[in-house]
Amino acid sequence: MSEDIGFLEIAELGARYRDGRLTPIDVVRHALARIDCLEPSLNAFANPMAEMALADAEKRTSELASGLDLGPLHGIPVAIKDLIDVEGVPTGFGTRAREPQMATRDAELVGRLRAAGAIILGKTNLLEYAYGVAHPDIGQTNNPHNTGRTSGGSSGGSAAAVAGGIVPLAIGTDTGGSIRIPASYCGIVGLKPSFRLVSLDGVFPLSWSLDHAGPLARNVADAMIGLAAIADIDSAPQRDIAGLRIGLIDRHFGSHEITPGVREALDAALALLKARGAELVPISIVGLERVNTELVTVLHPEASVIHRDLLRQNPLGYAPVTRAQLEDGFKTTAADYLLAMRYRETFRASVEATFAQADVLASPSVPFVAPRQDPRIEDGEEGEMLSSGFANVSGHPSISIPAGMSEGLPVGLQLTGPLGRDAALLAMAGTIERAVGAYRRPKS
Structure with a gap:
């Protein structure tokens, strides 16, 4: 069976299920074989859940054969970050501070995925409690494009599982960029939805005020399918690139931390967008320097x-x-905590006000390509969070999409949309994705 199965998008897998060329059993077996091939060099999975996934694959295959069709995720394998509860499976949190905790029920988002017909393939590795660093007993997850580089934190296992052709869809969490940063490093799509759009019931918290959960996929269309399964969202019409106002956040694009290769890749992507009729608008956000x-x-x-x-x-x-x-x-x-919470309210309004000038805001997802190890979170101008953290503070939906390569590693373009208009952001991201190019499969 061709290795290409692992890199098929959700719609193509579904089409092959329904015309008999593939079954969910075929795809899950292939995914498990790919895990065996890539682990432990990737170190993406805390628990592959092979027996449970195969049992679910048999069930989903039988359902489709009998005429029961639950929609685009029916029979699609999905990976889950290992601080999200999956019933009957230990949640490990990437730590040694306590023993893995057996989940007695599914997190709400996992239950929604199951109701949509998805197969939970396994639990993915993460930074310890999605916070500090990879625990030394567990180690970091490595990048499918170069296993000498990190896949990013904290949802690095989910990103590597998607980029490495194991699953087409995974779920991560994002408190300061922990979906979008790994997506950028691995050359895939990662969406942080609007604050509170996706339920965090059954998701171990890092920060109640900043946590989000969302999908990672190899293209925007698959991310949309994933979001639609775990949240209630409205549809949005496709956008033409001509006339689309793309706001370039001046502080992000003016950062001294952007490496020459990342700048070159992003400049080329923006030039393509401008040549096809997009309007590039410089944007300043009041209060961004403090975020x-x-x-x-x-x-x-x-x-x-x-x-x-x-x-x-x-x-x-x-x-x-x-x-x-x-x-x-x-x-x-x-006092400092309360002042920061008060700042969030005014900053949210500042971000929302920029959409009078632009349809979508653009930033480098990360100003550099995947390093060898995850940089630590520090106060102030910590480079990795330079662009990503602002949308956690404001709560706006934000997505990283592939935007070229530098040093043989992926570069990401971050797009941020109006609050609560996640479907509109995805529609614009899909338009931009088609213009600047899409996911590139790792060479190895």
């Missing part, structure tokens, strides 16, 4: 409170960097 500092001021104490009891019980179970960040979070004053 990363204020994000950390909210994130650190919330994470510390969430981990307070476990940190007391087993501090040495955490990776040293994670433990240090959790301890540091208790130093944030109540």
